[in-house]
Amino acid sequence: MVGYKKKSSGAWSEILSKKLQNQSGCPLRMWRYKQLEKFLSIGFPDRKTENWRYTDISPISSQIFLFDKTTADLDITDFAIENSYRIVFVNGCFSPALSNLISLPEEIQLSPLRTILKNYRKRNFVKKIPILQTPFSLLNDGLFQDGMFLHIPKNFELKKPVHFLYLMKPNLPFSMTQTRNTIFLEENSRASVLEEYFGTFCCPTKIYFNNIVTQIIVGASANLAFYKLQQENNSSFHIANTQIKQLRNSQVVSFHCLMGGKIGREDLNYSLAGQGASCRLLGFYHLKNKQHIDNHTCVDHKSSGCTSQQIYNGIIGNKSKAVFNGKILVRPEADKTVAHQNNKNLMFSNESEINTKPELEIYNNDVTCTHGATVGCLDDETLFYLYSRGIDRLTAEYLLACAFAEEITAKLPCKIISERMYQKIIKKLTLSVHSSEEEAL
Incomplete structure (x- = not known):
């Protein structure tokens, strides 16, 4: 953890020290205590930290945030997905009134994490799932108040998608959530999670x-489709760490769509720990109006015969800044690895910025690995073709941006979620176009 501050800001240190003193009766008390101590010893990352050199999180480290109360007085009609199992959190707190687990098969365990932590065996399972330790994951270890636990048993296929819906309606001026989700698919099981x-x-x-x-742990020969949509408001901060461990012959497709927040950071780490495991990482991000979104991915090939593919597309609008750092790591024992990575970015303003950094770290000669990154504006010939048919500039840019997004969403395996994601993207692009006729996307 070289490069982190030696200690967190004074205000955070004070409130976390009080938290350490009030852990009595808390599940995993000693473990959480140690994790908070680790966080206090290193503090928040700064721009001197290599993995954070393009992202300034001082607006988080310099401000104290507090846990908020929940409310059930929300109309979630526009957020619900038909034929899904829905579990809802408001301000980080579970809302039974807004959730819908009707017809959930009795073999499936889908519960708020608070409930699971009352069970000693499950409690220890939660803390033993490997997570790459970062300042923010350590902070979450010590503070997480709730989240979801999903367990799919051996040889079971969950027909409907599982929908984790997290909504914010803060009462406090500066509120926070510390959420922990745990997903476990046993051998030869199948599920879709959003x-x-x-x-x-x-x-x-x-x-x-x-x-x-x-x-997330995906057992041998299990199959998981995992989707995430982040549409926080544009004054918020969203930091996320997703860790996926795959065992022998398992398959995972993930899609991360990031369009909200003033500062958004997404760390996605795959561990291909079993022979023949395969994963496909798909991503889309759209920024505008001084937004900052930072994607860090790492696929760690630990076993032989594994395959991975990373495809991320980004649209960067006026005065916004994006970061993409994608890494492929191939261990000495991971022969017959096939790994590909590609990052494409469309710039819609001379004032926007993208820092893209593909990485290959290979310790085996029997591999097939490629990576690529492109940054550019819309093609002049294509724009001229649309202009010549009476299409104005903003509409032309909008149509091409939609096609650029559909390159990714068309690859998603679940049709219901694919269409939902595409419509959310289209809505954001439409709002971007019509928010100002004098600006690009």
Whole structure:
């Protein structure tokens, strides 16, 4: 953890020290105590930290955020997905009134994490799932108040998608959530999971901080489709760490769609720990109006015969900044590895910025690995073709941006979620076009 501050800011140190003194009766008390101590010893990352050199999180480290109360007085009609198992959290707290687990098969365990932590065996399972330790994951270890636990048993296929819906309607000036999600698919099981985060119910200037850790284990020959949509309000901070461990012959497709937040950071780490495991990482991000979104991915090939593919597309609008750092790591024992990575970015303003950094770290000669990154503007010939047919500039840019997004969403395996994601993207692009006729996307 070289490069981190030696200690966190004074205000955070004070409130966390009080938290350490009030852990009595808390599940995993000693473990959480140690994790908070580790965080206090290193503090928040700064721009001197290599993995954070393009992202300034001082707006988080310099401000104290507090846990908020929940409310059930929300109309979630526009957020619900038909034929899904829905579990809802408001301000980080589970809302039974807004959730819908009707017809959930009795073999499936889908529960708030608070319930699971009352069971000693499950409690220890939660803490033993490997998570790469970062300042924000350590902070989450010590503070997480709730989240979801999903367990799919051996040889079971869950027909409907599972929908984790996280909504913010803060009561406090600076509220926060510390959310922990745990997903476990046993051997030869199958499931689709959607995580969504919305700041729709609060005003655009409301400042809040969400810090999320999602732990996933995919058993031998199991199949998981994992989707995430982040649409926080544009004054918020969203930091997330997702860790996926795959065993022999397992298959995972993930899609991360990031369009909200003033500062958004997404760390996605795959561990291909079993022979023949395969994963496909798909991503889309759209920024505008001084937004900052930072994607860090790492696929760690630990076993032979594994395959991975990373495809991320980004649209960067006026005065916004994006970061993409994608890494492929091939261990000495991971022969017959096939790994590909590609990052494409469309710039819609001379004032926007993208820092893209593909990485290959290979310790085996029997591999096939490629990586690529492109940054550019819309093609002049294509634009001229649309202009010549009476299409104005903004509409032409909008149509091409939609096609650029559909390159990714068309690859998603679940049709219901694919269409939902595409419509959310289209809505954001439409709002971007019509927000100002004098600006690009």
